[in-house]
Amino acid sequence: MEMPVPDASVLSRKAQIVERLEEILPRNSVISDERETRAYECDALTAYKCPPLCAVLPANTKEVADVLRVCQELGVPVVPRGSGTSLAGGALPTADCVILGVAKMNDVIETNYDDRYIRVQTGRTNLSVTGAVETNGFFYAPDPSSQLACAIAGNIAMNSGGAHCLKYGVTTNNLMGVTMVLMDGTIVEIGGAHLDAGGLDILGVICGSEGQLGVVTEATLRILHKPEGARPVLMGYDSSEVAGQVVTDIIKAGILPVAIEFMDRPCIEATEAFAKAGYPMCEALLIVEVEGSNDEIDAQLKLIMEIAASHNPVELREAKDAEEAGRIWLGRKSAFGAMGQINDYMCLDGTIPVSSLPFVLKRIGEMSKEFGLDVGNVFHAGDGNMHPLILFDANKPGDLELCEDFGAEILKLCVEVGGCLTGEHGVGIEKRDLMNVQYDPADLEAQMAIKDIFDPAWLLNAAKVFPLASSEARRAA
Amino acid sequence: MTPKTEEELAQMIAGANGPLRIKGGGTRPIGHCEGDELSTSAMSGISLYEPGALTIVAGAGTPIAEVEKTLAAENQRLAFEPTDHRALLGTKGTPTLGGMAAANVSGPRRISVGACRDFMLGVRFVDGAGNIIKNGGRVMKNVTGYDLVKLLTGSYGTLGVLTEISLKVLPNVETTGTLRLHGLTDRQAIEALSSALGSPFEATAAAHTPKGPSGDPVTMLRIEGFEASVKYRADRLKDLLKAYGEVEVTIGDGDEWTAVRDVTGFADKDGDVWRISTKPSDAPGLVAKMEASAVQYDWGGGLIWALTDAGRDLRAALGDFDGHATLVRGSADVPTFQPEAPALAAITSGLRAKFDPRGILNSGIMG
Numbered sequence: 001m002e003m004p005v006p007d008a009s010v011l012s013r014k015a016q017i018v019e020r021l022e023e024i025l026p027r028n029s030v031i032s033d034e035r036e037t038r039a040y041e042c043d044a045l046t047a048y049k050c051p052p053l054c055a056v057l058p059a060n061t062k063e064v065a066d067v068l069r070v071c072q073e074l075g076v077p078v079v080p081r082g083s084g085t086s087l088a089g090g091a092l093p094t095a096d097c098v099i100l101g102v103a104k105m106n107d108v109i110e111t112n113y114d115d116r117y118i119r120v121q122t123g124r125t126n127l128s129v130t131g132a133v134e135t136n137g138f139f140y141a142p143d144p145s146s147q148l149a150c151a152i153a154g155n156i157a158m159n160s161g162g163a164h165c166l167k168y169g170v171t172t173n174n175l176m177g178v179t180m181v182l183m184d185g186t187i188v189e190i191g192g193a194h195l196d197a198g199g200l201d202i203l204g205v206i207c208g209s210e211g212q213l214g215v216v217t218e219a220t221l222r223i224l225h226k227p228e229g230a231r232p233v234l235m236g237y238d239s240s241e242v243a244g245q246v247v248t249d250i251i252k253a254g255i256l257p258v259a260i261e262f263m264d265r266p267c268i269e270a271t272e273a274f275a276k277a278g279y280p281m282c283e284a285l286l287i288v289e290v291e292g293s294n295d296e297i298d299a300q301l302k303l304i305m306e307i308a309a310s311h312n313p314v315e316l317r318e319a320k321d322a323e324e325a326g327r328i329w330l331g332r333k334s335a336f337g338a339m340g341q342i343n344d345y346m347c348l349d350g351t352i353p354v355s356s357l358p359f360v361l362k363r364i365g366e367m368s369k370e371f372g373l374d375v376g377n378v379f380h381a382g383d384g385n386m387h388p389l390i391l392f393d394a395n396k397p398g399d400l401e402l403c404e405d406f407g408a409e410i411l412k413l414c415v416e417v418g419g420c421l422t423g424e425h426g427v428g429i430e431k432r433d434l435m436n437v438q439y440d441p442a443d444l445e446a447q448m449a450i451k452d453i454f455d456p457a458w459l460l461n462a463a464k465v466f467p468l469a470s471s472e473a474r475r476a477a
Numbered sequence: 478m479t480p481k482t483e484e485e486l487a488q489m490i491a492g493a494n495g496p497l498r499i500k501g502g503g504t505r506p507i508g509h510c511e512g513d514e515l516s517t518s519a520m521s522g523i524s525l526y527e528p529g530a531l532t533i534v535a536g537a538g539t540p541i542a543e544v545e546k547t548l549a550a551e552n553q554r555l556a557f558e559p560t561d562h563r564a565l566l567g568t569k570g571t572p573t574l575g576g577m578a579a580a581n582v583s584g585p586r587r588i589s590v591g592a593c594r595d596f597m598l599g600v601r602f603v604d605g606a607g608n609i610i611k612n613g614g615r616v617m618k619n620v621t622g623y624d625l626v627k628l629l630t631g632s633y634g635t636l637g638v639l640t641e642i643s644l645k646v647l648p649n650v651e652t653t654g655t656l657r658l659h660g661l662t663d664r665q666a667i668e669a670l671s672s673a674l675g676s677p678f679e680a681t682a683a684a685h686t687p688k689g690p691s692g693d694p695v696t697m698l699r700i701e702g703f704e705a706s707v708k709y710r711a712d713r714l715k716d717l718l719k720a721y722g723e724v725e726v727t728i729g730d731g732d733e734w735t736a737v738r739d740v741t742g743f744a745d746k747d748g749d750v751w752r753i754s755t756k757p758s759d760a761p762g763l764v765a766k767m768e769a770s771a772v773q774y775d776w777g778g779g780l781i782w783a784l785t786d787a788g789r790d791l792r793a794a795l796g797d798f799d800g801h802a803t804l805v806r807g808s809a810d811v812p813t814f815q816p817e818a819p820a821l822a823a824i825t826s827g828l829r830a831k832f833d834p835r836g837i838l839n840s841g842i843m844g
Binding site for chain 2: 112113114115116137138158159161165166169170172173182186187188189190192193194195196197198199200201202203204205207208209225226227228247248249251252253254255256292293295296299300351352353354355380383384385418419420421422423424425426427431435438439440442443444445446447449450452453454465
């Protein structure tokens with residue numbers, strides 16, 4: 001993966017830059033020792049590593065503003081970092097950058113149950129947002145699988161999704177307002193405890209901008225009351241075509257499950273060996289979950305079971321209680337860990353129209369043979385968000401590159417059938433150079449023009465999202 | 478000018494010598510703007526509809542009615558129930574998808590399922606320099622690059638002229654239940670609506686009218702779904718709200734919500750119409766400052782429609798508050814949209830200058 005050549009003038013001024021940052025921040029907020037900056041050398045895309053010039057851990061909006069103002073003044077690139085769980089390399093440093101970590105900023109600022117929102121500092125983890133409101137019966141809906149660790153700052157940067165977004169939407173649908181600091185230190189308030197923008201929907205473009213427009217320090221998030229209950233059913237089929245048809249039929253019947261998850265045979269085999277969830281050995285397995293009162297769940301599941309049964313399932317299993325529900329989810333929740341037991345893996349998240357599912361799975365199977373790398377598929381079927389897990393051996397020379405080439409072919413296929421490169425992980429560095437597959441130069445120019453407004457000097461996380469060749473002139477200016 | 482294709486539109490914009498006034502169906506003349514009329518009506522038609530994938534793609538000039546009819550045939554719908562502004566604004570014509578998206582038009586269900594912007598999956602548009610640009614796509618989850626779809630939605634044609642729109646749709650419901658409470662003060666009503674919206678029983682609309690059809694206050698909640706479910710949740714909500722009085726329940730097709738959606742109560746009345754988005758619990762206090770001749774609360778109090786004396790600057794009466802006020806119909810000599818704080822206003826004008834360097838697209842509408 002190519003990254004821009006670090007700015008030698010910045011590298012040579014390290015001592016001076018660190019000193020300035022130490023002047024404006026409280027003690028122990030600047031990390032510049034090479035043994036310690038190593039902790040920030042990568043995110044969850046661990047194949048790529050680069051220690052930053054230094055890292056800063058500001059404690060509030062004002063300190064963030066001070067850091068950014070100084071970095072802009074000194075011409076130092078900044079890479080914002082939430083919890084470092086990005087699968088796309090969104091928080092990967094460059095050697096000449098200051099990592100701005102929000103980890104110290106994890107306070108709850110306000111909870112308001114009447115108006116159904118919570119305001120937090122963005123270093124707070126996703127799950128602890130729900131943790132702050134669950135004793136009152138509320139929750140924060142977006143639930144990325146990394147929710148135990150990932151920060152709201154990163155969720156906003158990547159517009160993170162999760163298993164339950166078929167019903168509740170992704171981050172952008174649950175974000176009401178932010179305090180954001182621009183690269184020049186300007187503090188901007190956008191949105192609030194009300195709905196929708198009074199002018200242009202700037203909040204809409206900030207969410208998902210991968211930390212390139214500003215550093216979001218506080219966020220107002222919509223909270224919802226928990227449903228009375230939720231229960232899944234599990235169904236197995238002989239072919240992915242049939243499973244795809246079942247998904248379509250459920251949706252067409254007017255039922256909107258909170259989650260529809262899909263696993264293919266390689267994934268089922270891996271999870272069975274690992275978690276022993278008692279899954280049937282078949283080509284396609286679906287987990288469909290619905291919510292409501294007990295009676296409401298019964299009524300919805302009855303309809304779903306009728307549809308499922310009409311397609312000759314090899315297995316059809318309804319959870320009767322919490323324990324059975326837990327067992328149905330067990331395999332799905334351990335799928336990534338199970339694949340990781342077999343080998344290193346790369347996880348993609350291209351999204352496709354649900355109707356293309358059987359074709360895409362068939363093609364991925366064929367490509368798996370061509371590349372000689374195994375792949376398991378587990379994904380959110382209701383919204384077409386795939387998660388092919390390509391297995392490779394990081395210790396074998398050339399295997400990572402082969403895996404990346406295979407991944408690129410899968411993502412191109414996703415775009416060809418009318419889908420997109422990434423449904424919830426973001427572009428980062430991982431899919432940066434594939435952006436030309438999905439977008440024409442004019443499309444990318446329009447996006448880069450937005451960064452010009454927020455960060456004219458292109459100092460903020462600049463080597464991400466756009467193909468390096470496309471952004472080169474701006475970064476060099 | 479009525480371009481038939483995106484390319485034709487791009488040429489017209491690139492070659493324009495003066496300001497352009499972009500027109501969808503012409504049913505939402507919000508704000509003042511000058512220039513040659515540019516109609517999207519010929520870029521019409523549904524190009525893709527996949528009921529199983531809950532997605533539809535159509536030209537910006539496509540009538541909303543055509544889309545809704547197509548969806549209804551598959552028992553689906555536009556869940557954000559866009560307001561039909563014709564009665565309120567005294568307009569004729571055919572509301573289009575493009576106009577709906579450009580104004581981010583959402584009705585009562587916005588409080589539960591989201592706004593028009595939340596259902597927008599992709600756009601194609603031509604910017605003020607004549608560039609053809611696409612963003613988003615036709616899949617429900619897409620974080621590939623910046624989200625210009627949201628930026629264009631609600632931009633009132635000031636950043637570009639929409640040519641094609643992809644939308645997420647949702648299944649229709651079997652049954653609608655409406656709960657009514659009578660005689661509540663504004664504050665009690667918003668409290669009651671908040672406790673319903675903060676329950677697990679999923680109200681899909683929550684409105685209050687201080688002067689209902691009979692002149693007395695009416696507070697309304699909507700529940701939707703399968704019949705047994707609607708009845709169950711209606712019972713639970715009745716129980717939850719019993720401190721606020723007798724709850725009357727109607728099970729049916731939910732027609733009574735069309736009047737809330739379209740604010741038809743203000744249609745034949747003189748005066749200016751303001752639309753205020755705010756924090757629900759602040760709403761009664763704001764209304765008390767308004768001296769409005771009529772108000773309607775929607776979105777559990779988060780949306781206030783106010784009818785005021787013609788020519789009054791309502792914002793002066795409201796002062797600083799969490800939210801924004803838009804002059805939807807009126808004669809007041811004030812900006813149509815809430816003026817933004819300087820830092821945000823700088824970003825807005827920067828974006829407009831990038832997308833419309835000559836300032837020819839609907840100039841004047843958003844300041």
